[in-house]
Amino acid sequence: MSDDPSATLPAVDRMRAYWDIVAPLMGGTSAMRAVGKVLLPQYPAEQDDTYKERLALSTLLPVYAETVSNMTSRVFAEPLQLGEDVPDDIKTLCGDIDLAGNDLNSWSVELFRNGLSHGLCHALIDYQPTQDAEGNPLYKTRAEEIKAGVRPYAVIVKPDQVLGWRFTAGKLTQFRYMESVEVPDGEFGTASVQQIRVLEPGSWRTYRKPDKGGAWELHERGATSLSYIPLVTFYTGRTGALTAKPSLLELAYLNVKHWQSQSDQDNLLHVARVPLLFVFTDDDQFKLVISSGSATRMPKDGSAEYVEHTGAAIEAGRQSLQDLIDEMRMAGAKLLQRDKQQVKTAAQANEEAAQELSPLARMAGQFADCLAQLLQILADYRGLPDGGHVEMRGNFDSDFAPEVxxxxxxxxxxxxxxxxxxxxxxxxxxxxxxxxxxxxxxxxxxxxxxxxxxxx
Incomplete structure (x- = not known):
């Protein structure tokens, strides 16, 4: 038992093990360097200074991040289309879905990208305050709220923000996540404060730590007009309720392997490019002088010569890196490979044959369903019976290179x-x-x- 709102569920900890790999890959070279030995181990006999230098010179080939970006671009090759059944009021809300000037299409790109990279991502329909600090209503009717511009809006809850949840009889009854909010700091400044938001059917709470530290304390609480938690989860690698495994995890492992191998190859090149001078003599008093304006006098029967790397290991390393690139290309392309997918209903089965869909095309269809759920939540807040549907018109053609x-x-x-x-x-x-x-x-x-x- 725990009364600490920041406690994470074991299921979250298991998913974070995946995100510890994919998040730095999405962040690029600087993020990979920041995690250091986690993804770039130090050699047993390697000195700390030598390792730091090698780490600082290592660069990432951003295959994972670019694959996620390219696949997302394919899904949004054409802007999503709101169905004819979407009410005009909901269409108006979709023009600025997050109160930050982003329409539904632009906002959805980020939701899909996070879902594809991490295996899942969450979207919350929040509502502007309708009560004061004492809990008194600010507006008498819904019409007054609408006239004042108070409205529902969408918030992306990224996977690594989530702390835990609770289901009761198959229904989501609690959802906790960490968020950062801006608060005034002095006359002109602002400060970022971490707080935990706890969502429950019909209510919400936030927790913050005192300025001097200590345990999390209740900060604010309020009520909603909904009998359920207005949360929708988009999955690309679902393993259970609110749990998932990144669908491109194998590509992530290959990309990390390439990061490590590339570091080894660069280090090998650095060593191989510097020839070593060996001097063969029994004279312990011999001193070597190397200068363009002087000559070295060798003892009798002594000799000196440069020893250079043969280059065989360099070529083997180069070929290994190229093979890894080919493997990563194949792993990323699997999202576009079509496979047999049976139609969903018996009525369709009588009318249609099995259709071929790629994994990416199925993800796009599931994403459209998630957006339809978000529209329904907007409709519920507005007291409308139906929110309508969304149509995705992506490009799922596997022809990566037109020149072929x-x-x-x-x-x-x-x-x-x-x-x-x-x-x-x-x-x-x-x-x-x-x-x-x-x-x-x-x-x-x-x-x-x-x-x-x-x-x-």
């Missing part, structure tokens, strides 16, 4: 196996030709300009 497939398409068009219009549309789909151009108009232009040079 375009020659084949051009050859097929030249051989008459596909039409010029199909070739044109495939060019547009790969981003080679602007989407603003129209085939019918372009075809008329081609006919007007006559045959190309060198043709009859």
């Amino acid at each position: 497939s375009l020659p084949s398409l051009i050859s097929m068009a030249s051989a008459g196996k596909i039409s010029d219009e199909t070739l044109y549309s495939e060019m547009q789909r790969r981003g080679v030709i602007s989407d603003e151009l129209d085939w019918a108009v372009e075809k008329d232009r081609i006919e007007m300009q006559g045959p190309a040079l060198g043709t009859l």
